[in-house]
Amino acid sequence: MPSYAVPALDKGLDILELLADRNDGLSQAQIAAETGRSVGEIFRVLQTLERRGYLVRDPASGLYTVSLMIFELAHRHPPLRGLVQAALGPMRRLSTASGQTCNLSVLDARRVLVIAQVESPGPFGFQVRVGAEFPVESTTTGAVLLAWAGADLQRAYLEDLAAREPAVADRFAAEVASVAAAGYARESGRRLVGIVDIVFPITGTEGFPAAALTVPCAATTDPVVDLDAIVELARDTADEISGMLRPLR
Template sequence: MSSSSAGVEPGGKGPEYAVPALDKALDILEVLAGRLEGMSQVEIAAAVERSPSQIFRVLTTLERRGYLFRERQTGLYSLSLRLFDLAHRQEPLRALTAAALAPMRRLSDETGQSCNLSVLDVDRVRVVAQAESPADFGFRVRVGATFSVEETATGAVLRAFAGGGGAGGAAGAAGGDEGVLESIRERGFLERADAVRGSITDVVFPVLGASGGAAAALTVPYVATSYSAVPAERVREAASRAAAEISAGLGL
């Protein structure tokens, strides 16, 4: 292989293969993913530090393949749901959501509260499914939203039960942090005020996979108001049953 087709990564770790067109496409997708409104070709080019002519063919290809949607009147580009669709084709995620949706719906109907299902996504907690409250008032979390692993109750449960929920289940934990995770494992769940909205109490149970480790976490963001006809104790019981039912659906 000629030296012109491959470089070397900093530090000499190995070859770095440059694919300019792919880099441009990924840069464009990442920029648009962080925007609520559409962007023009000129705006996208500025954001990815390239000229409009350099990204024209990439934009055209992404639109043709269904990853981008272009508004005909304004010419603004937005992300389509194509990436969302691809993510949900992944077999583990399909199996998880398939096992979870019916129990989650029953949980919401029984408690009058919304609930959501989250997984670890590298170093973040990502919401992959949700059942909205049937009541007139409730709290919902957007599917696809990500949150801190360290600062959320959901992240704490996922960490506590990672790898089977034993002493080695909290990889990377140390000192007092390991003590907190051990306490969660002993109780089997976590209930505490939401890190962002103190008026909400997060009730979180692990969803265990066939290996015995946490495949996901089931969270009820409990809203204690006059609209809450079901007390917190019954919400805990219902959430525990739903998590066990989802775990059974995964083959535990």
């Protein structure tokens, strides 16, 4: 099949992919330099993306950042919308019973994407922004997602990681195997000292992205956090969500 290039579309996608990986904004000149194009080539593309709501331009600095438009579009997709709708009720009950924040994530290409969160009802709780993305190998949630993502996807991801970072791939492959054997993950201080991540897979999700329920427990002494009890609450909640998804296959 012949390949038909659409230059303007290529420019727009290059810009979105570039800015999606940046926490800070970029100027028009910086975007041009990073994408290997001239300012004149990208000027109208930037204007169109801003007008359509995909980019936001700070009026003071002139820096462009990605809006939440793409995230909102993803949530209109029926499988993802159905997953969130099924999960929110059980997640609210889990948060109330545990006194902790909990979140729901999916595997999105090479990233862990947080798609829903229920905040802690108490004075303490670790929150992750809905829409936040993390490299799969950098989180406990990523290990659980990959462990239940299917053999083909798991192999492809680990092979790609090995080509880029062999030592990291070896460690992560061992972690994925350990998580799969245990049926869940419980790890302290992976990304932040004082936080224990308890993560269970959401199973029975054919037609849905691979998903995981995470409870990032903030350790406090008043009251003392009972991690074993939270593990059981999270297990029951993941089972409940999984059971709600199976009839939707």
